[in-house]
Amino acid sequence: MKALKVKMKSDKNLRSNLITFGMVIGVYIIMQVLLAAGVVSSLVRGLLVPLCTYAILAVSLNLTVGILGELSLGHAGFMCIGAFTSAFFSKCMQEAIPIAALRFTIAILIGALCAGLMGLLIGIPVLRLKGDYLAIVTLAFGEIAKNVINMLYIGVDEAGLHFSTKSSLELNLSENGTVIIQGAQGITGTPNDSSFTVGIVLLLITLFVILNLIHSRDGRAIMAIRDNTIAAESIGIPITKYKLMAFSVSAAFAGMAGVLYAHNLSTLSATPKNFGYNMSIMILVFVVLGGIGNIRGSVIAAVVLTLLPELLRGLNDYRMLIYAVVLIAMMLFNWAPACIQWREKMVYRLKSRKKLTKEAE
Amino acid sequence: MSFLQYLISGLSLGSVYALIALGYTMVYGIAKMLNFAHGDVIMIGAFTTYTICSALGLPPAAGVLAAVVLCTLLGVCIEKVAYKPLRKAASPLAVLITAIGVSYLLQNVALLIFGTNTKAFTSVVSVNAVRLADGQLTITGETIVTIVSCIVIMAGLMIFIRKTKAGQAMLAVSEDKGAAQLMGINVNGTIALTFAIGSALAAVAGVLLCSAYPSLNPYTGSMPGIKAFVAAVFGGIGSIPGAFIGGILLGIIEIFAKAYISSQMADAIVFAILIVILLIKPTGILGRNIQEKV
Numbered sequence: 045m046k047a048l049k050v051k052m053k054s055d056k057n058l059r060s061n062l063i064t065f066g067m068v069i070g071v072y073i074i075m076q077v078l079l080a081a082g083v084v085s086s087l088v089r090g091l092l093v094p095l096c097t098y099a100i101l102a103v104s105l106n107l108t109v110g111i112l113g114e115l116s117l118g119h120a121g122f123m124c125i126g127a128f129t130s131a132f133f134s135k136c137m138q139e140a141i142p143i144a145a146l147r148f149t150i151a152i153l154i155g156a157l158c159a160g161l162m163g164l165l166i167g168i169p170v171l172r173l174k175g176d177y178l179a180i181v182t183l184a185f186g187e188i189a190k191n192v193i194n195m196l197y198i199g200v201d202e203a204g205l206h207f208s209t210k211s212s213l214e215l216n217l218s219e220n221g222t223v224i225i226q227g228a229q230g231i232t233g234t235p236n237d238s239s240f241t242v243g244i245v246l247l248l249i250t251l252f253v254i255l256n257l258i259h260s261r262d263g264r265a266i267m268a269i270r271d272n273t274i275a276a277e278s279i280g281i282p283i284t285k286y287k288l289m290a291f292s293v294s295a296a297f298a299g300m301a302g303v304l305y306a307h308n309l310s311t312l313s314a315t316p317k318n319f320g321y322n323m324s325i326m327i328l329v330f331v332v333l334g335g336i337g338n339i340r341g342s343v344i345a346a347v348v349l350t351l352l353p354e355l356l357r358g359l360n361d362y363r364m365l366i367y368a369v370v371l372i373a374m375m376l377f378n379w380a381p382a383c384i385q386w387r388e389k390m391v392y393r394l395k396s397r398k399k400l401t402k403e404a405e
Numbered sequence: 406m407s408f409l410q411y412l413i414s415g416l417s418l419g420s421v422y423a424l425i426a427l428g429y430t431m432v433y434g435i436a437k438m439l440n441f442a443h444g445d446v447i448m449i450g451a452f453t454t455y456t457i458c459s460a461l462g463l464p465p466a467a468g469v470l471a472a473v474v475l476c477t478l479l480g481v482c483i484e485k486v487a488y489k490p491l492r493k494a495a496s497p498l499a500v501l502i503t504a505i506g507v508s509y510l511l512q513n514v515a516l517l518i519f520g521t522n523t524k525a526f527t528s529v530v531s532v533n534a535v536r537l538a539d540g541q542l543t544i545t546g547e548t549i550v551t552i553v554s555c556i557v558i559m560a561g562l563m564i565f566i567r568k569t570k571a572g573q574a575m576l577a578v579s580e581d582k583g584a585a586q587l588m589g590i591n592v593n594g595t596i597a598l599t600f601a602i603g604s605a606l607a608a609v610a611g612v613l614l615c616s617a618y619p620s621l622n623p624y625t626g627s628m629p630g631i632k633a634f635v636a637a638v639f640g641g642i643g644s645i646p647g648a649f650i651g652g653i654l655l656g657i658i659e660i661f662a663k664a665y666i667s668s669q670m671a672d673a674i675v676f677a678i679l680i681v682i683l684l685i686k687p688t689g690i691l692g693r694n695i696q697e698k699v
Contacts, residue, residue: 115498117505169684176439177683179501180634184676191673209667321627325509332502365513371506372487379499380490 057259064251064340072244093308096243097301098350100250102330102342104297107254110337112290113270115179119298120323121186122159124314126299127306128193130155131234135224138235148237152303159299163292171287186324193314198225230313238308246304250297255339266290329367332374409542411664417548419656420555424610425633426648428603434579434643435599441504442483443607444630445511450476450608451615455526465529472608480604481597483507515623523622526615547617559649575599635679641692
């Protein structure tokens, strides 16, 4: 009997996961048909890869915010690290590895690995903190990452790599040398390897890993830590291990999204707009609107909130304003005790009305 | 001489941080929440003064007064609309995310009204600069006014908290909300008062900040806001002298980092300090240790 119950529960999870995957694949097929039919405007076509990037970012942030229950405001920082390390690799290896698919696969692995490692490094000291402190430290980390990349100059010639923090002239390159990272100007000429198909595949991988993590033993341990840290510790769950696991996995996938982002642009530079605080907030808005802890919701919210302001051009000025209002309204509606009470009352009334009409029949 | 000059600009910037940090620390002590929107209240205060003084041509005193009044009202409104309903929410993240939303809202409202262009803020200070040591050392009027007003405000605040009933009520609420309510203290009123005082200080800080660094745009407040939070943590969050010491130290560190290490890396250094403090002494210089209860 007990085994049956467990099986039923895992079936339910499986069905929920399959709906999520099916949704993504369905959208992909529809988009491919529409693309083949040539009815998609260039505006939407240009949005396809960013959509996948944002969806991956939202899903990975949801692991930290929704499942681990800690607020990270430095998600764009991890994305930035993934983007720059992978773009650096691709630029260096453009001649050495001519096969684009192989090079891009390695680039993705490098980007995800570097961001994940950074997550681990940052996580070890920082995850001792919680709540407000963690939020502000992750925010600080994101700003530091952006600042450091903005002043970094790296060039390559026969003698190997050259580093500088001042200018590209101080690299002392030989005549054949090329500058790869040019401080605030960033990296130019990254191979354009990202495509909608790659984006969807990466999104599916992200969903697969994160959904399976959530429904595994480890995932339940992470959620136990979220719900009551002290109780979780008292039944022998290693807090640090699981916190680090969730945080670094989340960072790694943010890095992967960064790889996708970097290889979709020819010029990559760390501006406040793409890797700054605002980007982290935007991802947070996706997570909050989609439902904290709801992975499928994050994907839907990322897609809707990216497409809506682009399609309604007139709204573009008010885009950020709408995000802000959405954030406040969703939090009040979902979490304010008075609001929860009111919602329960409404649901109860609707139910009793249904009952009455049934009885009348 | 240049060392002394940097020290003085550090003190000036630090005084502004201290004023902002006072608001953070008071709100954190009472409402146990990080008011992310505090930095943007600074920006609103500076824009109010800018509108009144530069656009309408009224005297600076009127501008400062209007900024203080508007920011006080704004602070109380934000508390009533956005934070109060979530005070008993099950998740501690709820109020934090709402605060981020409010910060974002204020920035974007300012963006729609004033546009992205940076405005040149006319200083409201009319004190003459003091030259020392044969003109090698200059102390600007803004610096003098900033440091003096910071000290006066902090002293006033400490007297207010020690000597008045409302101040004592604040201490009681930050100690234990439930017990304070049983003693007949109006908890909601006290929290609203704290937000009002914090926001009024933010308005003053905004005007002083923009007088010393006369460029004003909708994002002006966010960085100093975050740095002032670092200052509050540095000094020990919840402690008023702590906020003062933390603010001054942070200002000096930032100016020295800009002068002697790298101007680009100054922000990164300030944030690195935050991480180091939180690892070594999470309660800050003057903070008290709080034990977690089951």
